[in-house]
Amino acid sequence: MIQVDDLTKRYGAATAVDGVGFSAPAGRVTGLLGPNGAGKTTTVKMLLGLVRPDRGNALVDGRPYPSLADPLRTVGTLLEADSLHRGRTARQHLRWLAQSNRIRPGRVGAVLDQVGLADQARARIATFSLGMRQRLGLAAALLGEPKVLLLDEPINGLDAEGIVWMRAFLREQAARGTAVLVSSHHMTEVAETADHLVVIGSGRLLADLPTEEVIRRYARPSVRVASGERDRLAAVLGDAGYPVHTRSDGGLAVSGASAAAIGALAGEHRIVLEGLSRESGSLEEAYLGLVGSPAAEAASGTEPSTTADDPKGRQ
């Protein structure tokens, strides 16, 4: 389990992480989500003892990372900047890691199998694609059979097949009881995998909620409407006070109005409709709704930002 409490880090006058608190329990994929510069990497670095917090705690299995007796057996990590010795083979790399951490060599074959790299075990890392390097990084993270996985942007740069594989892999780890914390700046990718989202923006916690709840609260449903008189219809809807956007397919997306109200307005103005359908809000909308909302509002603990599972109501 990962537990972060009131975590704060300042760089000069700038506060990179500001009073952030959340947990990533066993058996769950928790997504740490935020735009570039939100403070994700600084949070991950504090969890790994690479950056010292100015205030608060970042605990893995109840302890600060630097005081863990056997870090590789407690938490498996994948960092974006992980450096690999490119002249080595995958097996050599893992054997070296196992040896230097007193892990039995039999684990090397097991983790290569687990990440689907058994057939490339003797290939040099220099010949690996990004997806294969990510798998090798995961194999290294799994060597010590840790009950916590902390992965920084594991989906970044992967092709479609790699993304599908990574999602299944993360879900499988959580199903085995591992606490999985995945950082990402991409809502769609992380929301497809994570059960729970911790969203930060400008160093502050914006939401700490089940993924479905984030979508329910922040993605605004809209009505898709198509008409040969699109511009006139847009003007009529705009005059009636409904926000209208032109969609990439040429139709209109109307927020805050029911399909019946749009139909009635169109009828009143004798505009023929060619299509009218209700659409649930998208993940990206939910994300923009969230990171666009002021942190101060979120910190107030009032709807729409109260956490479902934080008895203190703190964000």
Ligand SMILES: Nc1ncnc2c1ncn2[C@@H]1O[C@H](COP(=O)(O)OP(=O)(O)OP(=O)(O)O)[C@@H](O)[C@H]1O
């Ligand atoms: N060593 C540092 N010195 C000064 N400022 C820093 C340092 N590290 C991070 N920052 C600043 O802290 C803020 C948070 O950065 P951080 O890298 O944690 O964000 P992030 O959410 O991980 O973004 P990204 O996805 O771009 O890595 C940014 O404004 C960044 O410029």
